[in-house]
Amino acid sequence: MGKFANVLIVTDLDGTLLDSQKKIGVASREAIRYFISEGGSFTFATGRLYQSFLGIRKRVIYNAPIVFANGAQIINMGDANILYQMPLESDMIPICEDVLSAFPEAALEVYAHKRCGVVRFNDISLKHMLDFSIEHTLYRTARDVPQPWLKVLFTERTEVLSEIASYIQDRYQKASVCFSSKNFLEVFHADADKGRGTLKLAEILGINPEHIYASGDQENDMALLQAAKLSFAPENAVDAIKERADIILPDNDSDMMAALISHLDSIY
Template sequence: MGKFTGKMIISDLDGTLIPRGGVISAENRAAIQSFVAEGGRFAVATGRTPEAAKGYVEGLPINAPSVFFNGAMLYDWGNGKVLKTLPLTAGDADNLWPAFAQKCLRTFPDACFEIYTADNCHVITPADNDDPRLPHEYYRYAHTNLEKLTDTVQTPWLKFFACDKHEHLEEYVKLAEQMGTAALANGFYSEDNYYEFVARDVSKGAMTAAIREQLPGIEIIACGDYLNDNEMLAEADIGVAPANAHEETKKMAQYIGCNVEKDLLAWVIQEIL
């Protein structure tokens, strides 16, 4: 038993635990280590894959189920085991998602489109369109012809991702509404130039609720900075946003902390807990 027994922190990565383009600070690492040593539970919640997160969180004492693909996967970090997946394409008997993807390729020739499956990130657009972040990430990705991914029963899609100018993404969302795929999904901006679709009832918040069921009685402190974190902050007992979070996300938080560059997790443990 320790002073943080019965408490859990679940944190977004980019813009919350990690400054954008940076790494986890020594101060945040030390604070998380101390929190867990005193009985606390720590988890991450991210749009990344487990493989993509590993390069950043290696060495952190993650000891609670963690959320990946913005809520489409619940993962046991310690045992390297997938606990649950909620595919975007489940129940898509009419194969609307492959048809939508094909239409997107024709309509938005400058965009980067990525299909995430449980084991890979498939980029279905030309390499010239790649999101500039890709070479700097800690995960495998493959340029894949869409035709190889159209059997969504054999290869379920967990997430459909678009990177483009914001004004183009607004038209992309309208196309999803027209074709009926938006009605099958939870869609959101995860950055100004990123738009993602996961399954309709999927979110970081829904998976946080699933974690609560596995750890009854736990008090959850959630930290996040962008729109895809809003439902997680609402689900938590305490929601925290950094001072430089999206304005709509700050409205969902009970506490506004320091800027992410000033060690938000250390601030949470010192000032709130």
């Protein structure tokens, strides 16, 4: 069966597994193949949605369903079957409209399965669409964007996004709000996060939570690290994540995943 049978590694993608060129280093690729060959399950928990993952699908290695949308969705990529989903509730729509009214420079990106809607562009969102090759539809208002919504993303300067986060949290308790980068503020259902998604995936795969290992670099990875038996962060992670992680690895440009799997090789 292999030494890593019934062991699950769940890693964030951008800023963690992927280097600054959105690739996986040679040593990490070899380590992942070794881990899988020894029976391990390797996959991702990402803020990305299905459609934005397709652009990098051929660059990455995995053998288990993927946790998308910060835990709001799990998809088996073999047949594109949705195994689990936790969309935002419809009363998030007027909150989004209020935010856009109160913060006129903010842009709104709304994500559903295989769909992205944009309500008002700014330079950050325009670059996001181009960099990640995200197909999208422009809508006049948030009410025009079809439901269900898996994720809402506001883009602006960090200090403005901090104000938006407080604005939402003061008015709406059925969603969780977190930064995924300095210019991205993500909003999900309150019961959706990477940690819950990872535990749900382990349940689907029949893997004991005592054999979950996770890595991440941003605030939205906190729940993922908390769900793991042992947690890892690359050296480039934000301070809060490095403080929470059990082990600090080389940065994402220095084959952090090879170091993680080497550590597990010494345990099993």
